[in-house]
Amino acid sequence: MIKSAVRVSVLGLVATYVMGCASAMSPVTGAWYTDVKGPMGVTDAYGGTATGEACASTILGLIATGDASIDTAKKNGGVAQVTAVDHHSTSFLGITAKFCTVVYGKKGASGSAKM
Numbered sequence: 001m002i003k004s005a006v007r008v009s010v011l012g013l014v015a016t017y018v019m020g021c022a023s024a025m026s027p028v029t030g031a032w033y034t035d036v037k038g039p040m041g042v043t044d045a046y047g048g049t050a051t052g053e054a055c056a057s058t059i060l061g062l063i064a065t066g067d068a069s070i071d072t073a074k075k076n077g078g079v080a081q082v083t084a085v086d087h088h089s090t091s092f093l094g095i096t097a098k099f100c101t102v103v104y105g106k107k108g109a110s111g112s113a114k115m
Contacts, residue, residue, distance in 0.1 A: 029091070030091075031094075032092075032093055033091070033092055033093070034089060034090055034091040034092075034097075035089075035090045036088070036089055036090075037086060037087070037088045038086065038087055038089075039084075039085075039086055039087075040085040040086055040087050040101070041084070041085050042083065042084045042085070043082055043083055043084070045081050045082065045083045045105065045106070046083060047083065047106060048079070048081065048083050048104060048105040048106035048107070049106075049107070050077050050078055050079045050080075050104070050105055050106060050107040051077050051079070051102065051103070051104055052073040052074050052075065052076040052077020052078065052079045052102070052103045053073055053076060053077065053100050053101070053102050053103075054066075054067055054068050054069060054070075054072035054073035054076055054100065054101050055068055055098055055099065055100040055101075056068040056098070056099050056100075057096065057097065057098040057099070058096070058097050058098075059095065059096055060094075060095060060096075061094075061097075068099050068100060068101045069101065070082065070085060070101055070103055072101075073085075073101045073102065073103040074103055074105075077103060078107050078108065079103050079104070079105040079106065079107065079108070080105065080106055080107060080108025081105050081106040081108070082103050082104070082105040083104050083105045083106070084103070084104045084105070085101065085102070085103050085104075086101075086102045086104075087099065087100065087101055087102065088100040088102060
């Protein structure tokens with residue numbers, strides 16, 4: 001009887017650990033599904049039409065890969081001077097989650113970049 005209770009408890013803990021472990025930063029989250037965009041920050045700079053995005057993702061919270069840094073987003077979009085930074089996060093049943101950094105700003109004529 002005690003062994004059965006221990007087994008059920010252990011299985012419950014394992015199920016709780018495995019389910020819902022994949023999450024991403026978000027102002028709000030849904031238990032089943034999340035698809036949210038939100039602000040991260042702005043600078044004193046103004047204008048620009050360039051946009052860059054960089055993402056990282058996870059599966060079950062066990063394997064995580066990617067580079068969601070502002071620097072990578074700048075490089076991906078050819079942004080030299082950042083005017084605003086947003087994020088976009090998605091998750092599905094705690095199985096998968098993805099976090100993206102989106103930068104907006106001015107394109108650069110040279111390789112130099114300001115932030």
